[in-house]
Amino acid sequence: MKIILVGGGKVGTALARQLSEEDHNVTIVDTNKARVEHLTESYDVLGIVGNGSSITTLAEAGIEDADVFIAVTGSDELNLLCCMFAKKAGHCHAIAPRHEFSFPKKLYSLDATLIELCVKVFPWATYRQTKGAIKLNMLLDHDGHLPVFVDFTNGDVHEVNSARRMELPRDSMVVCDRGYVDFSMLYKWNLSGVDFVTRLKTNTTYDIPEYDVKQYPGTVLSDEVIFLRGSQDKYPERLRKVVVCDVENHRTLTLLTNNFELDAQTIGDIYKARWQIESFFKMLKQNFKIKTFIGTSENAVWIQVWTALIAILLTKYLKFLSKAKWHFSTLVTFLKWNLFVYRDLQQWLDQPFTKPPEPDLFQPEFAF
Numbered sequence: 001m002k003i004i005l006v007g008g009g010k011v012g013t014a015l016a017r018q019l020s021e022e023d024h025n026v027t028i029v030d031t032n033k034a035r036v037e038h039l040t041e042s043y044d045v046l047g048i049v050g051n052g053s054s055i056t057t058l059a060e061a062g063i064e065d066a067d068v069f070i071a072v073t074g075s076d077e078l079n080l081l082c083c084m085f086a087k088k089a090g091h092c093h094a095i096a097p098r099h100e101f102s103f104p105k106k107l108y109s110l111d112a113t114l115i116e117l118c119v120k121v122f123p124w125a126t127y128r129q130t131k132g133a134i135k136l137n138m139l140l141d142h143d144g145h146l147p148v149f150v151d152f153t154n155g156d157v158h159e160v161n162s163a164r165r166m167e168l169p170r171d172s173m174v175v176c177d178r179g180y181v182d183f184s185m186l187y188k189w190n191l192s193g194v195d196f197v198t199r200l201k202t203n204t205t206y207d208i209p210e211y212d213v214k215q216y217p218g219t220v221l222s223d224e225v226i227f228l229r230g231s232q233d234k235y236p237e238r239l240r241k242v243v244v245c246d247v248e249n250h251r252t253l254t255l256l257t258n259n260f261e262l263d264a265q266t267i268g269d270i271y272k273a274r275w276q277i278e279s280f281f282k283m284l285k286q287n288f289k290i291k292t293f294i295g296t297s298e299n300a301v302w303i304q305v306w307t308a309l310i311a312i313l314l315t316k317y318l319k320f321l322s323k324a325k326w327h328f329s330t331l332v333t334f335l336k337w338n339l340f341v342y343r344d345l346q347q348w349l350d351q352p353f354t355k356p357p358e359p360d361l362f363q364p365e366f367a368f
Helices: 010-021 033-042 055-061 076-095 159-163 183-191 264-272 275-287 298-321 328-337 345-350
Strands: 002-006 025-030 046-049 068-071 106-117 132-141 146-154 172-176 194-199 220-228 239-246 251-257
Touching: 002 010, 010 025, 010 033, 025 033, 025 055, 033 046, 046 055, 055 146, 068 076, 106 159, 106 275, 132 159, 132 275, 132 298, 146 159, 146 298, 172 264, 183 194, 194 264, 220 264, 239 264, 251 264, 275 298, 275 328, 298 328, 298 345
Parallel strands: 002 025, 002 068, 025 046, 106 172, 172 194
Antiparallel strands: 106 132, 132 146, 194 251, 220 239, 239 251
C-alpha cells in the first residue's frame, strides 16, 4: 500500500520502521530537514520536507494516489487539520476544473490581504501606531481557485518574507505583483524549475541587447530580453520584459518573466488572471465572519480565520459536486437556510428548488 506519514517524531519513526519492514510504499513528511534525511537514510522510505497541512506538500507526496494517510505530529489540532485536508483536498482537486490556459503547467497566484483589528483590543497585532492588523498570505491554485498555502503574519511584516518560506512544485508557474520582486528569491525559483510572471519595478536598471521595434496584435506593445544591471549578482541570467496595454484602466504594464516559451499575449493574459486571488479575498470577507472575532487572543483569531478557510474548501467541494450552476455566495446563503432541513444533500445540490420530502407521519413511541 502507498502510505503517507506526517510527523517524524518517536511515533512517526516507529511507524516508518514497521511499515517499511512490511514492504509498504511509505512517504514521510516533516518540517525538520535533518529528521527527514535521517529517516530516509535509516529506512526504505521517501522523505519530503514541508508542512503536512499544506495542500502543495500533500500533492507532492501523492495524496491523490495514497491508500492510507497518518498524521502523528505533536499537535492534535495539526493532526486533525492534516487529515481533513488530506481527505477533502485530494478529492476536491481531483474534480476541480483546470485553469483556462492551454499550457500543462500548474498556475498559482501569490498575494496577501490585510484583516484590520482594533489595536486596543488586539495589542499583539502590530501594524501602525493607531491601527492593528494581521496579514493573510496565500498561494492560490487556479485549478478550482483553491488555496494551497496559507500563512499568517502581523500586519507590519512584509509579504515577501512569507513567500521566501514557500516550497513551490517544479514545473509550475506563479503570478504575483511587484511587491514580491526579490531577485534572490526569483532566481531561486528559476533554479527550481518554477516560472514566474510579475511586474517590473520602475526603479529597476537593466540592459537591453536588442530593442524590439516589431508590431504585435492584441494589447502587446513590446517583447524584449533584458539583463539586470544593479542586481546582476542576485539574478545573473537573462529575463524577459513584456509591455502590455491595460485598456480598461488606461495604463501600460511592464511585466517580468523567466518564461521564453509562451507568446507575449499569453504572458499578459496570465498576469491579468491574477485578479482571481483578489476575488477569493473578497469572497472570504463577504461570506464569512472574519471582521468581528469571538476571542481576542492571537490563537482565537487564527482559529476563526482557519475555520472560514475550511468552510470555503468544503463549500467549493459541494459546488464542484453539484450539477446545478451555483454561484458561490448563493450556495453559502442557501446552505445557511437549509441547515435544519432533513433531506438528501446531493439531490438538493442538483435540484435546490424542489420541495423537501414530507416527514414520516408515524412517530415511534416507547412502551413503559
